Amino acid sequence: MGELMRRFWVPVLLQEELPAPDSPPVRVRILGEDLVAFRDSSGRVGLLDSHCPHRLADLFFGRNEECGLRCVYHGWKFDVEGNCVDMPNEPAESSFKQKIRTTAYPTEERGGIIWAYLGPKDLLPAMPDLDYMQAPASHRFVGKVLLECNYFQSIEGDIDNSHVGFLHSLVGTTTVPGSPVTSSTQLQYQMRDKTPRGFVKETPYGILHAWRRNADLSHYHWRYNHWLMPFYSHVAGPPGSTLGIFLRPPRDDETTWAFVIRWHPERPLTDRERTALATGESVMPSLKSGTHFSKANRGNDFLIDRALQRSYSFTGISGSIYVQDMAITETMTPIVDRSREHLGTSDVAVIAVRRMLRRLARELQDGIEPHAAHHGEVYRVRCVEGLLPRDVPFSEDAPRQLLAARP
Numbered sequence: 552m553g554e555l556m557r558r559f560w561v562p563v564l565l566q567e568e569l570p571a572p573d574s575p576p577v578r579v580r581i582l583g584e585d586l587v588a589f590r591d592s593s594g595r596v597g598l599l600d601s602h603c604p605h606r607l608a609d610l611f612f613g614r615n616e617e618c619g620l621r622c623v624y625h626g627w628k629f630d631v632e633g634n635c636v637d638m639p640n641e642p643a644e645s646s647f648k649q650k651i652r653t654t655a656y657p658t659e660e661r662g663g664i665i666w667a668y669l670g671p672k673d674l675l676p677a678m679p680d681l682d683y684m685q686a687p688a689s690h691r692f693v694g695k696v697l698l699e700c701n702y703f704q705s706i707e708g709d710i711d712n713s714h715v716g717f718l719h720s721l722v723g724t725t726t727v728p729g730s731p732v733t734s735s736t737q738l739q740y741q742m743r744d745k746t747p748r749g750f751v752k753e754t755p756y757g758i759l760h761a762w763r764r765n766a767d768l769s770h771y772h773w774r775y776n777h778w779l780m781p782f783y784s785h786v787a788g789p790p791g792s793t794l795g796i797f798l799r800p801p802r803d804d805e806t807t808w809a810f811v812i813r814w815h816p817e818r819p820l821t822d823r824e825r826t827a828l829a830t831g832e833s834v835m836p837s838l839k840s841g842t843h844f845s846k847a848n849r850g851n852d853f854l855i856d857r858a859l860q861r862s863y864s865f866t867g868i869s870g871s872i873y874v875q876d877m878a879i880t881e882t883m884t885p886i887v888d889r890s891r892e893h894l895g896t897s898d899v900a901v902i903a904v905r906r907m908l909r910r911l912a913r914e915l916q917d918g919i920e921p922h923a924a925h926h927g928e929v930y931r932v933r934c935v936e937g938l939l940p941r942d943v944p945f946s947e948d949a950p951r952q953l954l955a956a957r958p
């Protein structure tokens with residue numbers, strides 16, 4: 552599966568983590584590899600093996616100066632391509648420097664994120680043309696949080712729709728705490744009908760999964776969501792609301808980076824929306840200052856409040872609804888033993904995504920490259936939710952009808 556992921560561009564850092572030329576280097580752990588990232592004097596981003604190839608000193612302590620990262624142990628210096636450009640502890644006439652290279656991965660900056668390609672050099676993929684990347688920076692928020700579980704558990708939270716009416720509900724009411732769309736009638740359908748019918752379809756980008764609930768006697772409420780190769784999900788919202796995208800690259804087998812994107816296709820985010828995202832009242836958890844670690848975490852049982860659980864909140868976990876998701880997906884154990892599960896009809900999207908990933912991993916072993924890696928344009932999809940007459944069936948065209956029906 553790691554080989555399959557290495558066929559794609561992978562999000563590794565927020566752009567703001569390397570804010571300026573020659574700013575301090577940053578540790579990066581991604582796909583089980585320890586790397587160091589730096590922005591050189593000309594603004595280019597380098598992503599190198601964290602260990603200096605001389606005697607393996609940690610380049611995190613390096614000096615970022617004059618277009619390269621200099622190891623502080625004996626002064627060897629590397630450019631963003633991994634070339635050794637200075638070796639001051641060897642004789643000036645030595646050609647040893649020319650023989651030394653370190654691992655360096657190509658990087659790109661797009662949509663507020665620094666991306667890297669960690670795969671074979673001759674198979675450079677296309678950047679996924681995610682919808683939100685078209686919008687100016689004013690229209691988006693991009694945050695990052697560490698999850699203490701395998702990447703796939705966190706993805707399954709995005710594509711498992713029936714949990715919404717339970718995990719994120721209030722006791723005895725039909726609203727969602729901490730949601731940016733609490734007032735929406737559309738969201739109430741998810742609270743009222745706890746038995747959604749799920750539909751799935753394989754697509755060039757991944758899986759289209761739609762969820763149908765009873766609305767009134769002549770309509771169903773539909774949510775059309777996407778899961779995109781290899782670890783992205785789009786989550787629908789009601790008309791006029793901000794849209795959500797989650798990028799969930801594995802940090803290693805047992806931890807995951809979640810890049811949380813919230814954006815609006817037509818307008819800048821308001822100050823209130825930004826504040827709610829930054830302070831953990833919305834879909835981002837509240838973070839420990841200067842880190843990407845949630846204040847509510849496994850170590851403190853996600854600050855569960857049993858009195859609140861009896862009187863108000865289904866979980867007793869308040870603040871961001873995302874903390875409720877983290878509490879469940881992280882405590883399943885770092886990697887779930889799937890031989891112990893009992894999957895039902897509500898797990899139809901989980902099953903579809905597992906099948907697709909396993910098939911693509913096996914195909915890659917047989918020499919078949921994943922289509923989406925070289926077709927960034929297949930990522931140009933948007934999710935949508937709304938009401939449709941009961942006789943409109945699940946189809947790839949239904950999202951168009953839903954969008955057309957909006958004011």
Ligand code: FES
Nearest residue numbers: 603605606622625
């Ligand atoms: S270990 Fe880096 S220069 Fe010696």
Ligand SMILES: [Fe+2]
Nearest residue numbers: 708715718876
């Ligand atoms: Fe959730």
